[in-house]
Amino acid sequence: MELGFTPVRTFSTGVELLGSINDCITLNLNLRCASQVLYSIKEFQANGPDDVYKNIHEIAWEKIISPEGYFSVTSNVDHPSIRTSLFANVRVKDAIVDRMRTKTGSRPDSGPELDETVVHLFWREESAELFLDTSGETLAKHGYRKIPGKAPMLEALATSTLLATKWNRISPFINPMCGSSTIAIEAALLATDRRPGLFRNNWAFMHIVGYDKGVYENERQGLFQKIKEVQGLKIFASDISADAINISKINAAAAGVEHHITFSMGDFALTEVPEGESGVVFFNPEYGERLGVEAELQETYARIGDFMKKRCKGYTGYIFTGNLELAKKIGLKASRRLEFFTSKIDCRLLEYELYAGTRDLKFVKGL
Numbered sequence: 405m406e407l408g409f410t411p412v413r414t415f416s417t418g419v420e421l422l423g424s425i426n427d428c429i430t431l432n433l434n435l436r437c438a439s440q441v442l443y444s445i446k447e448f449q450a451n452g453p454d455d456v457y458k459n460i461h462e463i464a465w466e467k468i469i470s471p472e473g474y475f476s477v478t479s480n481v482d483h484p485s486i487r488t489s490l491f492a493n494v495r496v497k498d499a500i501v502d503r504m505r506t507k508t509g510s511r512p513d514s515g516p517e518l519d520e521t522v523v524h525l526f527w528r529e530e531s532a533e534l535f536l537d538t539s540g541e542t543l544a545k546h547g548y549r550k551i552p553g554k555a556p557m558l559e560a561l562a563t564s565t566l567l568a569t570k571w572n573r574i575s576p577f578i579n580p581m582c583g584s585s586t587i588a589i590e591a592a593l594l595a596t597d598r599r600p601g602l603f604r605n606n607w608a609f610m611h612i613v614g615y616d617k618g619v620y621e622n623e624r625q626g627l628f629q630k631i632k633e634v635q636g637l638k639i640f641a642s643d644i645s646a647d648a649i650n651i652s653k654i655n656a657a658a659a660g661v662e663h664h665i666t667f668s669m670g671d672f673a674l675t676e677v678p679e680g681e682s683g684v685v686f687f688n689p690e691y692g693e694r695l696g697v698e699a700e701l702q703e704t705y706a707r708i709g710d711f712m713k714k715r716c717k718g719y720t721g722y723i724f725t726g727n728l729e730l731a732k733k734i735g736l737k738a739s740r741r742l743e744f745f746t747s748k749i750d751c752r753l754l755e756y757e758l759y760a761g762t763r764d765l766k767f768v769k770g771l
Contacts, residue, residue, distance in 0.1 A: 448533075
């Protein structure tokens with residue numbers, strides 16, 4: 405809606421819009437939470453690989469891909485005739501190559517890299533649809549993170565969780581246990597309206613025949629004009645690891661927001677929390693699946709609860725975790741529980757109202 409598009413349909417994994425190939429440029433440069441922008445070029449019925457080949461061979465690929473170019477194929481396939489999506493990819497590739505040879509006398513190169521034209525096949529039962537993937541490399545990585553650090557949170561997921569909070573992008577934002585500071589950096593990017601398109605200069609749409617460079621350059625220039633500097637913005641990020649803080653500073657500098665974030669090294673309980681204000685405290689602690697052992701993390705989660713109770717009165721607390729058993733050790737009652745998935749891990753963003761003054765915090769034995 406912010407970009408002027410009205411969703412036609414929404415799915416659990418995406419949104420359908422009406423637009424042109426040039427609209428895809430706008431979407432790619434501005435979207436913070438997406439993974440790909442797919443442009444539909446044909447819907448058809450397919451009962452087997454030969455149907456896929458026939459329908460794709462009919463498309464005028466000579467008007468889409470340069471004979472001297474390069475393309476790759478990706479797919480999402482669920483059909484009894486296909487045991488591996490790689491076979492479906494090969495049939496798509498063969499159809500494109502054969503058509504190009506017939507019409508132009510030559511063929512583009514093809515391979516697994518997603519750095520030029522990308523074709524995507526979606527095929528479920530008898531229904532198939534072919535897309536141009538105008539993004540190429542995923543949009544979920546925003547492009548500024550030079551060093552990922554250990555078990556980093558994907559940038560698009562970080563932004564999604566931030567948009568689900570009550571943070572107004574002006575009040576203090578506190579990010580203890582920051583790791584490589586994806587959360588804190590994305591908070592600063594949101595507050596200053598810096599879009600992901602600022603950090604990337606190659607997109608799949610650039611390699612489609614007829615690409616309008618002027619539209620791209622105008623759109624990208626507009627990204628710089630949207631940037632705003634928020635006076636007095638207070639974002640605090642801390643971690644016990646010196647390496648994590650060094651990595652955080654490098655990544656924040658690459659994103660152009662290092663001057664908006666105050667970094668400190670030490671135990672999370674020592675993190676600076678401005679008193680007399682109302683902001684957001686956001687934790688993304690380990691949850692046993694990747695780095696820590698669950699038993700060793702129980703004390704950490706209990707200390708997080710103590711920290712929010714004693715140091716963060718008047719704030720709204722958030723904990724993003726994939727371990728709800730550990731979350732019970734926090735000892736505070738969550739006012740909201742929002743479901744997210746990171747890879748195949750079912751996670752929750754837990755919200756806590758940390759009341760100040762006469763209203764006491766409520767402790768419970770669970771969620």
